[in-house]
Amino acid sequence: MGLRERTRQAVRADIAATAMRLFLERGFDAVTMEQIATEAGISRRSLFRYFATKEDIALGDVAERGARIQELLEARPASEGPWEALRAALQTVVEEGEFTPEWARKTSEMFHGTPSLRARQMEKQSRWHGQLVPDVERRLGVAPGSVTDPRATAIVASALACLDAAVEAWIKDGGARPVEEFYDRAVAAVRG
Known part of the structure; x- marks a missing residue:
């Protein structure tokens, strides 16, 4: 550069x-x-x-985070299942963040509490699907870009919905417990 x-x-x-x-x-x-x-x-x-x-200022790094999650997901061991690999990649992105838990909670509250930001965040996060599905397909043994097997798309969509639900619960909890705890509970509900 x-x-x-x-x-x-x-x-x-x-x-x-x-x-x-x-x-x-x-x-x-x-x-x-x-x-x-x-x-x-x-x-x-x-x-x-x-x-x-x-909105672009506030959410400027959402697209970059998607690319980073993709990179981390692809680097996970091939033996890991898609759910485990996605969780590990998401966890690494959280750990790499250069912010305090209080700052993360306040910004998350702002994102979730401002309709224009929320809509823009969801729009930017929707791009993550295309970035993450190919690796999940590979982990499932599905032909790349398969239009007849929706499992990879469903898993990625569910994982991201679980992330959104976890952040919302974490905000309501006042950040008292780790967001990962809420994510794991959401995933368990979806997978159960």
């Missing part, structure tokens, strides 16, 4: 950090793009070169 791209990524990260601080302090809907630009020390026009919307 060249200097220009590293600089661009650093500026994006700085803008996102500034925006998230404002969102958590004032509420997502109360913050304008103008305020973000001012706080970040850039013009509004420059801000739009990096992000088209506030």
Whole structure:
């Protein structure tokens, strides 16, 4: 990666950090793009070169997380079943996150409590299906891209629905217990 791209990524990260601080302090809907630009020390026009919307700022790394989950899933031992491999990949992404549990809870509350963010998050996460299904097909011994065997698609959709349900329960619990506990309970309910 060249200097220009590293600089661009650093500026994006700085803008996102500034925006998230404002969102958590004032509420997502109360913050304008103008305020973000001012706080970040850039013009509004420059801000739009990096992000088209506030939702894009808040959810900027959701697509990257999907790619990371795919990479981790593909690196899991071939002997692992799809559910176990997906859980391990998701767990690693959580562990790699550079955030405190309190920050994660507050941002999750914001995502789940703001309809526009929630819709955009679901849209971005829907792309994860296409990234994760091929490895699950491989683990099931299904021909890649099989249109007559829905198992891999169903497992990925269920795992992501379990993740969403777990985060929602974790928020309601106030973050008192690990989100993984809720995920495991959700998966057990689906698989039982």
